[in-house]
Amino acid sequence: MISTLLVANRGEIARRVIRGARTLGIRTVAIYSAPDADAPHVAEADRAVALRGSTSAETYLDAEQVLAAARATGADAVHPGYGFLSENAAFARRVADAGLTWVGPDPASIEAMGVKHTAKALAREAGVPTLPDALLETDDAADWARAAEGVGFPLLVKASAGGGGSGMREVRSPDALADAVRSARAEAARSFGDDTVFLERLLDAPRHIEIQVLGDAHGHVVHLGERECSIQRRHQKVVEEAPSPAVSPELRERMGATAVALAEKLGYVGAGTVEFLLEDADFLTCDVSSVDASVAAAPLRSVPPAATLTQASFYFLEMNTRLQVEHPVTEEVYGVDLVALQLAIADGEEVPFTQAGVVPRGHAIEVRLYAEDPSAGDRPSPGTLHRYRHDTTLRWEDALGASGEISAFYDPMIAKVIAHAPTRAAAARRLSAGLAQAEIHGPATNRDLLVAVLRDADFLAGETRTDFLEQHAALRTPEPATPRVVHLAAAVACTSAARRANDPLKDLAPPGWRLLRGTPRPAIAWEGPDGEVVPTNDGITLRDPTPDGVRVTLDGVEYRCRVAHHDGTAHVDDGEGHSAWREVPRLPAPDAAAGGAGPVSEVPGTVVEVLVAEGEHVVAGQKLVVLEAMKMEHPALAAADGVVETVHVAVGQYVEAHATLVTLGTPG
Template identity: 55%
Template sequence: MSSNRITTLLVANRGEIARRIIRSARALGIRTVAVYSDPDARSPHVLDADLAVALGGTASADSYLRADKIIDAARRAGADAIHPGYGFLSENAEFAESCRRADILFVGPSPESMRSMGLKDQAKAIARRAGVPVLPDAEITGDDPTAWAAAACEVGFPLLVKATAGGGGKGMRRVDDLDTLVDAVAGARREAASSFGNATVFLERYLDKARHIEIQVFGDAHGSAVHLGERECSVQRRHQKVLEEAPSPVVGPELREKMGATAVSLVRELRYLGAGTVEYLLDDRTGEFFFLEMNTRLQVEHPVTEEVTGLDLVALQLRVAQGQALGIEQADVVPRGHAIEVRLYAEDPARGFLPTPGPLHLLEYPERPGLRYEVGVSAPGEVSAYYDPMMAKIIARADSREEAAAALASALDATRIHGLVTNRSFLAALLRDPDFLSGATCTDFLDHHQNLLDPAPATPTVVHLAAGLAASVSRRRAANPATGFAAPGFRTLAAEMLMSAVWQPVGREPIPVAYRLAAPSGDTELVLDLDGTRHRFDLIDLGADTVRVRYDGVDYPCAVATHRDGSIWINDATSQSGWVPEPRLPDRTVLAASAAGPVSEVPGTVVAVLISEGDTVAAGQKLVVLEAMKMEHPALAGADGVVQKINVSVGQYVDAQTELVTIGAEGEA
C-alpha cells in the first residue's frame, strides 16, 4: 500500500468481537467487511457489516482459521486492512506475514513481536531481559516419562503443564504429583496440537494462592508506550475467565505503578505496536508478581478498561495501525469508578460447565444506565456447537465496586434467555457472594465456592412449575371448542381427583407431578403433589402467557412463554426456569443408562480413542475424548466390562447421545 490510511476493514472473526470492531470502525468512517462460515450465514456480525464474504465450511479449521480464505476475501471485497479480533488468527505471525505480502494492513503488532511472545518459553526469556519477574519452568521434550518426571521435580509441585503456543486455558493441566504427570502431558499435547497446531508443552510452577492480574498496554510507531491500568481476572473455570474487573480490588497506586512500569518495559524491549496485555500472577500472600504471558491482541475483557478510562481501544488500535501517534501520556490515564464484566456462556455450571449448544428462542435484557452489552448471538437462532460457547458479555460501571456488582446481578436477573441452559444464575450468585464482594478472589475461588455452581433460585421452583402448568392448561382449554368458554380453573372432576403429568426442567431430571386446577369460588386454585408433598397456590389473572402465583402468602407475577419445540419458560423479577412437559423425546438419562456403553453428552469431534476392542475396562476409566466448543470432553465407562465394539473413530463428528463404545460384561460374546 502506498498509504496506511484504512478505507475498508475486513474483520477476520465472528460473534460479539466482530460486532464490536465493526461499531468502532464505522464511527471512524471506515467501511466494514464480515466473513462467515456456513453455520454463521445469518449471524448478527454478518448483518452488521457493510459487506460480507462467505468462507464456506463449518468447523474453525475450514473457515476462520484459513488464512488463505481470509486473504482472498479481503481482495474480493477491496479491503485494505484486516482486524483479527481475538482468538482464531489474531496471534498467528504467519497470517500477519501473509497480510504484509498481500499488501494488506494487519491491525496488530508486527509478526516479529507476535513470534517473540507467541511461544511462552521464549516470551519468558524476553521478559527476564526486560527485568520482569518470572516463575520457575522447564520445557518438556521427547517422549521419555522419566525425563518429564525429573523436570517436574526440578520445577516443584504443584505445577501446570502449559502449551507453549497456548492461550485461553487450552493445552493446560494442573499436576499435584508424579502419578498424574504422564496423563496431563499427553492430554495437554493433544489439546495444544488440536487448538494451535503446535503440541509443544512446558512445566511451570503453580501458585495456589494467586490472583490473575493483567496490564493493558499500547505502543505506537513513534516510540510511545503507555499502560492503561490493570484488570483482575482471577475468577476462572478450567483456567478460562468468567468475570473480569477494573481496577483490581487489591492493587493500590504503588503496586499499579510498579506492575505498569514492568509491562511498559516489555513493550519497549519488543518495540511493540498496538494493543497488548501483559499478564501476571500476583502472590496473594507475599504481594510478589510474576510474568505469565503477553497476549499480542485485544482481550475479551477490554470493555472494563474502556469503561474506567473512557477510551475506545479498538479506535486506538485502528489509529496506531495507520501510523498515527497514541496521543496519550501516562499521566492522562486515571481510572474512574469501577467496572465488572461477566461472560454469558451456553454451559451448565452444575455439570462441570458442560457446553450446552442448541436453539435460542429468546434473548432479552434490560437497557439501564451504566450497563453495556456485547452480544454475539440473536434470537430466534442457535448457539452452534462448532465454536466457543460464549453468547455475550455484560458490563456494569458504577462509582464503587459494590454498586457495579449489584447493578450487574440485577441485570442478569432481568435477562430472559429461553431455549438452552446458561450460566446466568451462577453469575448472579457469584456477584452477590460475600467472599467475592470482600475481594477475596484468588484463581482457586470457584474450587472453594462449589455452592455457586447450582444456586437455589430466589423464587421457589414449585412456583414456576405451578405457573407453567396452570398457563399450559389454560392455553389448552382456550384452544378447545368444548372448553374454551369456561373459566381457566373450570373442572368437572371430583374435588379430590388429581391429574398426572411429567415435567422435566431443561437440563435436569424429569419430575412426576399430580395436580388439580379448580375454581371453587371464582378464584383459581391449584394443588400440586410432588413426591407426596402437597403445595397449594392461588392463581390470579390466569392466562395463556401470564399469571400471578400466590404461594405461602407471597405473590409472584410470572411471564410464561411456550416455544415451538414444546418447551415452556417462566420468568419473574428474580428467577428463570425452563420446562418440557411430558417430553416427546426419550429422556437422556434413560438413554445413557440403557446404552451398552458411554454416549456423547454434547455434539463434537472424536479426538482420541483410548481403548481397543477386547480390552477390559473399569468403571470411571476414560475411553474416548471428544472436542466440542473448543474444549475436550472425556467419555467414561459407566461400569466394569469388556469393550465389544468401538463405534467411532478419530476425526469423526458425532451428535449428542451417540453411543461411542459398546461394553459387555466379562465373558460376554
C-alpha cells in the same frame, strides 16, 4: 488511511469491531461460515463473504479464504479480533505482504510473545519477575521427572504455543507427571499444531492481574491500568473487573512500569496485555534471573532447587498481542475506545494521551455469559436459543440476536455483560440485577452462577483468587431467589391458559381429560430444575392467568411471572430468575440409551481419541473415547465393568449428541 476493514472473526468481537469502525466512517466486511450464515455480525457489516466449511479450521483459520475475501471486497485492512488468527505471526506477515494494513502489532512481536517459554526469557531480560519453569525437549520421562524436580510441585504442564486453558494440565505429585505431559502434548498438537510443552511452578491461589498497554509507531508506550481476572473455570476467565480490589496505586505503578518496559523492549505497536500472577500471601520462589547461564542453556532449562530465593509480589504469565475479551472494563473505567485506538495506531497516529492523563474513574465488572451447565462440570450446551431479551441499562456485547443457534463448532459464549458504577459494590449490584432479569430461553447457561458470584459476600469483600469457584462450589447450584413452587404454578397455569386459548372446542366443553363421571383426574408430573414433581395448589393463589403471564401469591407475597412456550417447554421468568418446566408424558418413549449399550456423546463433536479396542476388558470409570466440542475435551467413560463388543466411531469422525460411541457386553 484505512477505508475498508475486513473483520477476520465472528460473534460478539466481530460486532464490536464493526461498531467501532463505523463510528470512524470505515466500511466493514464480515466473513462467515455455514453455521454463521444468519449471525448478526454478517447483517451488520457493509459487505459479507461466505467461507467454505463449518469448523474453525475449515473457515476462520483458513488464511487463504480470509485473504481471498479481502481481495474480493477491496478491503485495505484486516482486524483479527481475538482468537483464531489474531496471534498468528505468519498470517500477519501475509496480510502485510498483500499490501493490506494489519490492525495489530508487528509480526516479530507476535512471534516473540507467541511461544510462552521464549516469552518468559524476554520478560526476564526486561526485568520482569517470572516463576520457575522448564522446557521439555525430549521424549524421555526420566528427563521430565528431573525437570519437574527443579521446578517444584505443584506445577503446570503448559502448551508453549497455546492459550485459553488448552494444552494445560495441573500436576501435584511425580507419579501424575508422565500422563499429564503426554495428554497436554496431544491436545496442544490438535489445538495449535505444535506439541511443545513446558513445566511451570503452580501458585495455588494467586490473583490473575493483567495490564493493558498501548504503543505507537513513534515510540510511545503507555499502560491503562490493570484488570483482575481471577475468577476462572478450566483456567478460563468468567469474571473480570477494573480496577482490582487488591492493587494499590503504588502497586499499579510498579506493575504498569514493568509491563511498559517489556513493551518497549519489543518495540510494541498496538494494543496488548501483559498478564501476571499476583501472590498477595507469603510465598518464596526461585529467582530465575539469577540462575547461572550454563543452567539456562541446558537441554532441559530447569531451575535448580538451590537457586537464590527471593520474595516478589507478581510474576509474568504471558503477553497477549491482541485485544482481550475483557477490554470493555478498561474502556469503561478509563473512558477510551480501544478498537478506535487500534485503528488509529494502525493508520500511523500517535497515542493521543500521556501516562499522566491515564486516571481511573469508578469501577467496572464484566461477566462472560456462556451456554454451559455449571452443575455438570461446565459442560457446553449447544442448541437453539429461543428467546434472548435484556434491558439496555448495562453494556451487553452480544454474540447473538433476539434468538439464534449456539453452534457446537465454536466457543459457547452468548455475551459479555458489563456494568460501570462509582463503586465496586454498586457495579456488582447493577450487574447482578440486570443478569437476573434477562430472558434467556434455550440451552443451559451459567447465568445463575454469575449472579450468585456477584452477590457472594467473599466476592464483595474482594477475596477473589484463582481458586474462587473451587472454594465456593455451592455457587454452581445456588438456591433460587424465587421459590420453585411459584415458577411451577406459573408454568402449569399459563400452559393451561394457552391450551384453552388454542382449543377449538373451548366453547363446547371444558378442557382437559375426557373421563367418566366419578373418575379422579390423574396426577400430571412436571419436570423442572430439581427433577420431577407433581403440582399442588397448597398455599398458592393465582390472579389474571394468561398464556404468557400470571400473578402468583405464596405466603402473602405476590410474584409477577412471565411465561413463554418453546418446543413443549414452559420458560418462567420474574425479576429474580428463570426456570424451565416440561410436562412429563403419561407414556414416555423408551430411552434409547437405557439399554446399556455403552456411553453416548453428551454433545455433538469430533472424535479425537479412541482408547479401547473390540474384545478389550474395561472397568467402571475407564476413559473409552474423547470428543472435542466447543473448544473443550469431553471424555466418555464406562459406566460399569464390561467387554468392548463394538467401537462405533473413529478418530476424526463427527458425531451428533446422544450417539452411541461404544457397545459394552457383560464380562464372561
